[in-house]
Amino acid sequence: MVDLVWFQLLSAVLFVIGLYGVMARRSAVLIIMSIELMLNAVNINLIAAASHMEGIGKFSDFDGQLIAIFIITVAAAEVGLALAIILRMFRNKSTVNVDEINLMKW
Amino acid sequence: MAWFIFILLAVFTIGGALGVVVTRNVVHAALSLLVSLIAVAGIYLVLFAEFLALVQVLIYGGAIIIVLMFAIMLTRGSDYPRITDNKQWPLAALAALAFLGVLAPSFWINTVEGTKSQNASLTGIGESLFTTWAVPFEIASLVLLVALIGAIIIARSDEEES
Numbered sequence: 001m002v003d004l005v006w007f008q009l010l011s012a013v014l015f016v017i018g019l020y021g022v023m024a025r026r027s028a029v030l031i032i033m034s035i036e037l038m039l040n041a042v043n044i045n046l047i048a049a050a051s052h053m054e055g056i057g058k059f060s061d062f063d064g065q066l067i068a069i070f071i072i073t074v075a076a077a078e079v080g081l082a083l084a085i086i087l088r089m090f091r092n093k094s095t096v097n098v099d100e101i102n103l104m105k106w
Numbered sequence: 107m108a109w110f111i112f113i114l115l116a117v118f119t120i121g122g123a124l125g126v127v128v129t130r131n132v133v134h135a136a137l138s139l140l141v142s143l144i145a146v147a148g149i150y151l152v153l154f155a156e157f158l159a160l161v162q163v164l165i166y167g168g169a170i171i172i173v174l175m176f177a178i179m180l181t182r183g184s185d186y187p188r189i190t191d192n193k194q195w196p197l198a199a200l201a202a203l204a205f206l207g208v209l210a211p212s213f214w215i216n217t218v219e220g221t222k223s224q225n226a227s228l229t230g231i232g233e234s235l236f237t238t239w240a241v242p243f244e245i246a247s248l249v250l251l252v253a254l255i256g257a258i259i260i261a262r263s264d265e266e267e268s
Binding site: 001002003004005006007008009010012013014015016017018019020021023024025026027029030032033034036037040043044047048049050051052053058059060061062063065066068069070072073074075076077078079080081082083084085086087088090091096099 | 108109112116119120123124126127132135136139142143146149150152153154155157158161162165166169170173174176177178180181189190191192194195197198199201202203205206209210213214217218230231234235238239242246249250253254256257258260261263
């Protein structure tokens with residue numbers, strides 16, 4: 001059995017890579033992909049904790065897995081909406097680069 | 107054996123993730139993301155979370171990658187195959203590494219001893235989902251409905267409105 005800390009370190013590295021992608025990329029589609037990486041890092045962390053530790057109080061052993069299911073649900077909704085917003089953005093401004101969408105920037 | 111599989115999957119996960127953030131081709135980025143997400147599903151299997159692995163492959167590997175491919179296709183990402191990064195990317199790398207420098211030692215120092223290693227049964231997940239987590243479950247279905255309707259309204263073409 002692999003110790004919990006290795007899963008946590010893996011999720012930390014994955015989260016940081018996603019964070020770098022969000023900060024460094026210009027295309028909105030790639031920013032969405034980086035956000036997906038960050039959400040997956042959080043899911044790895046939750047599921048690793050759920051399968052390494054006993055439940056406490058009213059929470060059972062696998063409530064971490066259930067929270068991960070809700071995160072996946074929200075991620076799916078987020079990607080659908082983000083696609084719609086990117087399409088509208090592309091139709092109005094003919095670009096998906098976030099630094100060129102500066103109409104409301106002071 | 108578990109160690110070998112874990113290291114293999116971790117290499118695929120991190121390699122795919124690095125592919126997403128460094129590649130210059132947007133389609134290659136989507137395919138690297140697919141590699142990373144499928145490897146994450148394997149990591150769920152190492153953690154005895156079979157249901158989550160199934161959900162991961164179905165929703166991420168199936169639906170989300172397809173939706174991202176649609177986004178790339180409809181915004182004509184292939185017309186501009188060489189994508190460029192922000193000018194502040196060294197600063198972003200520095201900030202990300204600093205964040206890792208805080209996160210990794212905090213995990214390393216506060217090690218939690220694993221107290222069990224059995225798998226959560228699918229029956230237990232289902233029971234918990236419809237008793238303890240029933241209200242969040244219903245809210246999640248509402249969120250999906252609202253997101254779907256919102257996406258349709260936002261992405262609808264202008265000609266139909268007039």
